[in-house]
Amino acid sequence: MTGRLTGKIALVTGGAQGIGRAIAEVYVADAHAVRETVDRVAAVHGGLDIVVHNAAAFSRDPLDSMPLDALERVLAVNLKACFYLAQAAVPHMKARGGGRLLVTSSITGPRVVMPATAHYAASKAGVNGFIRAAALELAAAGITVNGVEPGYIDTPAMAALKQRFGEEAIARHIPLKRLGRPEEIANAMLFLASDESAYITGQTIVVDGGSMLPESPVFAQA
Template identity: 35%
Template sequence: MTADRSHSPLSGRVALVTGSGRNIGRAIALSLAAQGARVVVNGHSDAAAVDGVVAEIEAQGGEAAGVMADVGRDEDVARLVRSAVDRFGSLDIVVSNVGIRRKQPFLEITPEQWDEVLRTNLSAAFYLARHAIPHMQARRWGRLVFISGFDGFWGQVTHRAHNITAKAGLHGLAMALAREFGPDNITANTVAPGAIDTVRDWSQYTHQQREQLEKEIPLGRYGKVEEVAAACELLCAERGGFISGQVIHVNGGHYMY
């Protein structure tokens, strides 16, 4: 038996979560759906993973649709947003979650690689906001959440200049949007995960020894994807409506700002 979500906190809202076929994005999509939102699940290369998340949401009585798109391309994002509105009638919540993290010495980063990382990690949020905000203005309600990372606030490690720049820029963008579109009842915030237990390409994390990191974190463990999703859920709900232009660090006290 599936749950009746008609009186859930996000009932009637439509959410789009990019990069939601696995890991943090998947957890956010499932969390928002559990709160009653109709969710557009997005991925770029793994359609089976996207379809799997849609099936999970539907199995729990929610509504979801999968749309494949490269969020590093403005025309793809325009199509993604249009698909969400065509399918569900509006768009109220956007979570920009896609990111690539390459470990490269600065002097070995080519202009093409620099542009690719910034386009995927930072420009994607700009494209999403640009296409989604008019729909939010029409309903005088909107939530923009950008998934950054603690490397954008502390620097974290060497050999990631492009990623660190993009992650820091995401919060700058959130603050600018919060100021400009607050009068439309649209909030914009950043969530910065710390060391989170995810499936990843560990060849890009040779600088991090898991056991050493766990010793450095006051809570003594990696975070869970559901804990990042919980922060997003708060920011997307009515009860989080007075939080705007802020960053929530989900890092177990590893770094305190």
């Protein structure tokens, strides 16, 4: 799909790891910082066509002992930042006659859940609601809003789960028998950012290797 976005100006949040990612998370959670960044990118490059909200906060905290700062951080980075980015980017997209607003959601929350992730699940379910509502409001301006729902993807964020359960044990319950690769999420995002997806809005694409297909993990091993 090389060349599909030629001439387009895109801003992607959360593109770093480690310290850089931590900075991105804090920065994306600040409404004023977000607006300043979006305005600066548009000014330097002459506009803005695509915004991808990919920064995410994740932690495992039991519901009955969840720290308030963990709850606020997850909701701010994962969900509130969608509003901050949209409000900052939409004027620039309207000036260009349209645009693409994309969000990394998750199958955790909208479709499945795991223990000790109620804050994360709620934030991602909220993201899907945001995608649909924003798509409806922004359609008349030629701005589409879509997302991708990854399953288990082999990223540094998966390290703790791999260490606790083992990669083979996790992959065993995925019909394709492996973790997803980051580029497989990127390719889905690339499609949604391209002209080929011009008539798609308010939708999410599940990229999970089929992990949600079995009624029970037992049947994934059949």
